[in-house]
Amino acid sequence: MQMWLSVIGIGEDGIAGLSQIARSLLDRAEVIIGGDRHLAMLPKDDWREKLAWSSPLEATIDEILRRRGQTVCVLASGDPMCHGVGVTLTRRIPISEMMIIPAPSAFSLACARLGWSLAEIETFSLTNRSVSTIATALAPNARLLILSANKTTPNHVAELLNQRGFGRSKITVLEHLGGTQERHIDGTANTWGIQDLSDLNTLAIVCRSDPGTVPLSRTVGLPDDAYHHDGQLTKREVRSITLSTLAPLPGELLWDVGAGCGSIAIEWLRSHPRCRAIAIERHPTRLQYIADNASDLGVPHLKIVAGEAPAALQALPQPDAIFIGGGVTADRLLDLCWSALCPGGRLVVNAVTIESEQIVLHYHRLYGGDLIRVGIQRAEAIGAFLGWKPLIPVTQWKAVKPLTD
Template identity: 45%
Template sequence: MSEAPWLTIIGLGEDGPDGLTGASRAALEVAEIVIGPPRHLALLGPLQAETIAWPVPFAEGIPLLMAHRGRQVVALASGDPFWFGAGSVLVRDLAPGEWRAFPGVSTFALAAARLGWPLEATPCLGLHAAPLDRLRPVVAPGVRALVLLRDGAAVAALAEWLARQGFGDSRLHVLEALGGPRERVRTATAQGFALADIAHPVCAGVDVVGQGRVLALATGRTDDWFDHDGQITKRPVRALTLSALAPCRGEHLWDIGAGSGSVAIEWLLAGPDLTATAIEADPARAARLMGNAARFGVDHRLRLVEDRAPEALAGLAPPEAVFIGGGLSAGLLDTLWAAMPPGARLVANAVTLESEALLAQWQADKGGDLLRIELAEAAPLGRRRGWRSAYPIMQWSVLR
């Protein structure tokens, strides 16, 4: 293989060759093969190189590209290929010296330039093939967000979604074919959205207005955010549990006996690069927890294992943190302690006397902290009010 990169990735805008840099033009001149979506190939016009249309679905194009490994190949992508683009997928299995990239101006940059919005303060989401619920953690009155969408039908679906969430007064700036001769910018409200003939590619600038429900940033969201059958770590205990689990960037959680999935979901909401595995043996609860995760827009980062621990732990990617919300036993602790890597954090909650005794024994042997959580809430007592106590909970947190 030549020492020079065989693959060049070029980010192409709607202005076609007019927006190419000198380096991009030079790569096209020496290319043996140019592969890309038909729309991009049409923007470039006639080429000396052999042209190949990237197939649909997208994944089928990867082996097609790799079949020409070692030849001079140019792959075309939209705007900046490494910002919600195909770039990371194209180079995933390549060594650094095999490829180079010349990004174009991203759609987000063009949209911000049209609307006057500061990109550093504007959430940017790529929802070409992702559910609109990914917006759920973002939407709040006064928020502005830029969203890449598949087509005009997806823009209408976004408007309907916003109205359904209680933000029907939001303004939608529909930005079509930015940077090219077909560019068009129109504005409408989400409620009663009726814009038609929306051209691809399209970006929506969402200016959120309304009285819809807003997801709090702090852990310990109220229980009514989650569908459950009573098997849920209640809000105050969940907040203390997440504090003990202490999610950090890029970490993975095992949530054992996940129930409604509230702990795993709040873990995932703590950061966009966090992941989790939820272990739940009950089929109805397993389905319910995945529904909860989808509603919060985090289901793509949650893996469900529908089985019982400790058998379900075999073959799982090692965690940085583990929570035991159900199924606590001596056998489970033995298996977990052997499976957890050094430095991993374990948090276990116990309600019964037998479980408390087990955690006290393990804390005496392994160390860590024991916390007794006793909560009471005001409740009617005759004509007055009194304190209604919940069952006390013992929490053990320890570093492996």
């Protein structure tokens, strides 16, 4: 189909700042879509059909699709493909049917103002995400750029930095980048109290840890005390082995069945921003632990399913990997998990009881794979001396589903 949709990035300099190509696409459009701020930039005597974005966004995209065949122009802030509406539109409309003309993103403009290398910083958008999303990036001297949801975002970020032991971090709020009202406000998290801010702002953070703060690594094997739990926790050493066996790759989906406090799913998500995970747990208290841990450890997007396997697994999307840390003795659980797993996917089971070991051995005979026994001993005090205290041994089975069954 001929291109009928244009997506034009527009900056604080408005229509006057558009390139000739962008201006030509806007001028010939029969329908114009944008935020209220964008539509207000058009001449008052422009009588063409206009649509403002609604909530949910998908409703307006449906309206755009109904106008397929007309010439439609979407106005977006900055670069539409940088945490912008262009990404959403390409999920519904082939790129062959649209022309995307970006303006400089807020991140590019912020780097230009601060002298930062965009390739050496981490970027986040909090326009529709929890502020705890940035927790994974907190490390001494790390530099972060954050698209704010509104004028309250800097206060929420400062509060989180203080809570996580990064109160000395430098905060710069950059308002209306690229426009005549551009303004920069500097401060530190532990003294931040600025309220007079614009809704349109970008945050620049230089992370500085407080004395005594021990930042959490992004590698697997977080300390056990990083989690809220009631004892149903895959211990640090076993967790490290389990995650390396699961071998997460960007974009892959994990089912964490019998998730306990959610440690396996959480560290799977922390391994890469594009990893996805679903934690399945039936115990109400542990469900709350999972939610709290996911938020505290920077992965609030973890999907949590309340219910008992295998019934709770029926309608879930197909996983690339499955971990079963509890409930392996449930009737036909392993049959359902093996059937649900995508070709080439990994199934990893940790067994600690004789009954669960027997089931694992049965399925190992059916599907093959690798069996290992993990025994960990920790040094603990025995009176005035040290002695070795063994943890419960874990039998681990890993099987890879053939590409063709």
